[in-house]
Amino acid sequence: MNFDRLREKLNILADAAKYDVSCASSGSNRTNANKGLGNASKMGICHSYTADGRCVSLLKILLTNHCIFDCAYCVTRKSNDVPRAAFKVQEVVDLTINFYRRNYIEGLFLSSGIFKSPDHTMERLITVAKKLREEENFNGYIHLKSIPGASDELMYEAGLYADRLSVNIEVPTVSGLKLLAPDKKHEDFTKPMEKVKNEIVRYTSERKIIKSTPKYAPAGQSTQMIVGASGESDKDIMYSATYYYKTYNMKRVYYSGYVPVTHDSRLPAIGTQVPMLRENRLYQTDWLLRFYGFSVKELLNKQHPNLDMDVDPKLSWALRNLHHFPVDVNSADKRLLARIPGIGLQSVDKIVKARKFRKLNWDHLKKMGVALNRAQYFMVCDSRYWERRDLDAEKIKGMILQHSTGKFRNQYSTQLSLFN
Numbered sequence: 001m002n003f004d005r006l007r008e009k010l011n012i013l014a015d016a017a018k019y020d021v022s023c024a025s026s027g028s029n030r031t032n033a034n035k036g037l038g039n040a041s042k043m044g045i046c047h048s049y050t051a052d053g054r055c056v057s058l059l060k061i062l063l064t065n066h067c068i069f070d071c072a073y074c075v076t077r078k079s080n081d082v083p084r085a086a087f088k089v090q091e092v093v094d095l096t097i098n099f100y101r102r103n104y105i106e107g108l109f110l111s112s113g114i115f116k117s118p119d120h121t122m123e124r125l126i127t128v129a130k131k132l133r134e135e136e137n138f139n140g141y142i143h144l145k146s147i148p149g150a151s152d153e154l155m156y157e158a159g160l161y162a163d164r165l166s167v168n169i170e171v172p173t174v175s176g177l178k179l180l181a182p183d184k185k186h187e188d189f190t191k192p193m194e195k196v197k198n199e200i201v202r203y204t205s206e207r208k209i210i211k212s213t214p215k216y217a218p219a220g221q222s223t224q225m226i227v228g229a230s231g232e233s234d235k236d237i238m239y240s241a242t243y244y245y246k247t248y249n250m251k252r253v254y255y256s257g258y259v260p261v262t263h264d265s266r267l268p269a270i271g272t273q274v275p276m277l278r279e280n281r282l283y284q285t286d287w288l289l290r291f292y293g294f295s296v297k298e299l300l301n302k303q304h305p306n307l308d309m310d311v312d313p314k315l316s317w318a319l320r321n322l323h324h325f326p327v328d329v330n331s332a333d334k335r336l337l338a339r340i341p342g343i344g345l346q347s348v349d350k351i352v353k354a355r356k357f358r359k360l361n362w363d364h365l366k367k368m369g370v371a372l373n374r375a376q377y378f379m380v381c382d383s384r385y386w387e388r389r390d391l392d393a394e395k396i397k398g399m400i401l402q403h404s405t406g407k408f409r410n411q412y413s414t415q416l417s418l419f420n
Contacts, residue, residue: 010095012085013062016076020060020111020145020168021224021256058141059099060109063087063124067113071181072264073170073229076113080262086115089124093131100140107141107163108132118149118188126154129161146196146221148188155195164219164251167192172240176230179266193248196221200249220251227282228274229258229267234307235300238285242296245289255282281307288314291345292338310401315341318378319393325378330359342375374400 064086065076075082087095092110099105110128114121125144132138144158146167158165167189171177174186196217203216223244225237241253257274260267285307288294292314299313300306308316318325318341327336329351337348350368354360359382366372377396391399 006091006095009085009087009091010061012083013065013087014060016065016082016113017060017062017109017111019075019256019259020109021254057105058107058109058143059096059105061087061092061095061111063092063110063112063121063128064115065113066115068116069114069181069183071170071184072262072266073180073226073258075261089127089131092128093136096132097136097138100138105140107143109143111145112147114147114149118147119151119154122147122150122154122158126158126161129158133161141219143219146192148184148192150192152191152195155192156199159196159199159217160214162217164222165192165196165217166222166224168224169240169244170224170226171230172225172227172232172237173230176232180230190248193221193223193244193250197248220249222250222252222254223248224254224256227255227257227278233300233305234278234282234285235296235305237282238289238296238300241286242289253286255279255286275309277309278307281309281313285313293335294339311397312341314339315374315397315400319397322393326380327378329365329379329381330355340375340378342371342373342378344369373403 062076064084065082066084066086067074067076067078070077070079074080092108096105096108108128110125112121112125125147129142129144132142141164142162143164143166144162146155146158146165148167155165169189171180177184177186199216200220203213207213225240227237237255244250244253257276257279258268259273260270263270285299288299289296294314294317299317304316304320307313311319318339324336324339327340329337329340334348334352337343337351338345343351347365347368347370351360351365351370354364354368361382362372362376365375365381377391377400
């Protein structure tokens with residue numbers, strides 16, 4: 001084996017995979033059996049993270065960065081002048097096993113440029129997973145990228161060996177896809193999603209009757225959207241995300257800020273990278289939609305098509321809807337409590353349980369983990385003191401920002417100086 005060439009391939013294909021952030025492994029429950037290698041339990045993989053929050057714990061590589069498509073936003077597009085490489089199937093298998101034995105990784109995240117055809121590419125990805133499972137008895141986490149345009153038969157087989165499948169929708173809107181990737185069709189992305197969703201539903205139903213039914217993509221499927229490549233507003237992005245959650249039962253939708261890598265009139269100029277704070281706000285909004293009972297139109301609309309960069313989306317909504325406040329924490333239902341800025345779902349449960357025994361005051365709430373620096377302006381409790389008094393939205397926002405801290409603090413508006 002030529003180790004120098006293998007190292008070169010690894011450098012090229014690991015670097016090309018760094019733009020795909022949809023590699024979280026939560027949700028898999030594949031356990032070790034027959035003295036095999038690895039264990040993708042319900043606890044998921046123990047991740048490490050880069051300084052900007054991206055997961056790097058899996059062996060995260062492309063099978064190849066050769067591609068027959070010329071998508072403007074993609075670093076591996078066929079017209080781009082970059083070093084090219086391709087792994088053999090056995091090379092990926094050997095790397096995974098050897099890296100695992102050395103405790104470098106806990107699983108494999110395998111994607112690929114599309115070479116020859118979608119089916120040919122998908123077949124090779126499946127072969128890697130099949131060899132790991134059947135020949136190496138590997139029970140660790142495997143995440144395979146679904147290749148747009150791959151056949152239903154191959155998508156079915158992929159789910160038998162992978163813990164999670166994902167096909168990246170990339171551009172949030174159909175119009176954006178036509179502009180930046182004219183060779184691709186929207187249905188090429190949604191067809192594999194539909195197949196995986198249907199098979200997961202079918203296998204889940206069958207396992208209730210026949211316990212020996214094999215697992216099918218136990219960690220579900222996910223997708224990724226590129227933010228900032230085609231000019232979509234945050235409202236457009238979140239409406240698209242909501243559609244994929246509801247239509248295809250997505251476990252997660254990931255948001256990746258576009259990094260300009262080429263001069264193209266259709267794309268943002270080099271040097272205008274999407275700020276990490278925008279990604280952060282989109283993830284916060286995603287969380288509110290999935291777990292806090294908010295709808296997209298409450299958080300984003302024609303008057304507010306983009307998220308506020310100064311404050312988180314729940315606080316931004318509250319400042320625009322002061323008529324809903326103050327909320328009495330000793331009598332409000334869970335839905336209203338969860339809408340108070342500074343109160344998370346765990347604190348909501350603690351409040352509901354604790355108020356059965358006595359009325360709660362500020363000290364009680366602080367001990368429960370409520371962030372009073374925000375929450376105090378939007379609620380009342382067993383105290384004569386109500387912090388909001390006659391403050392309007394701008395004054396409340398200014399007072400909160402004046403005493404806030406966080407890793408994105410230096411990206412906040414310069415208007416903070418007005419309150420110093």
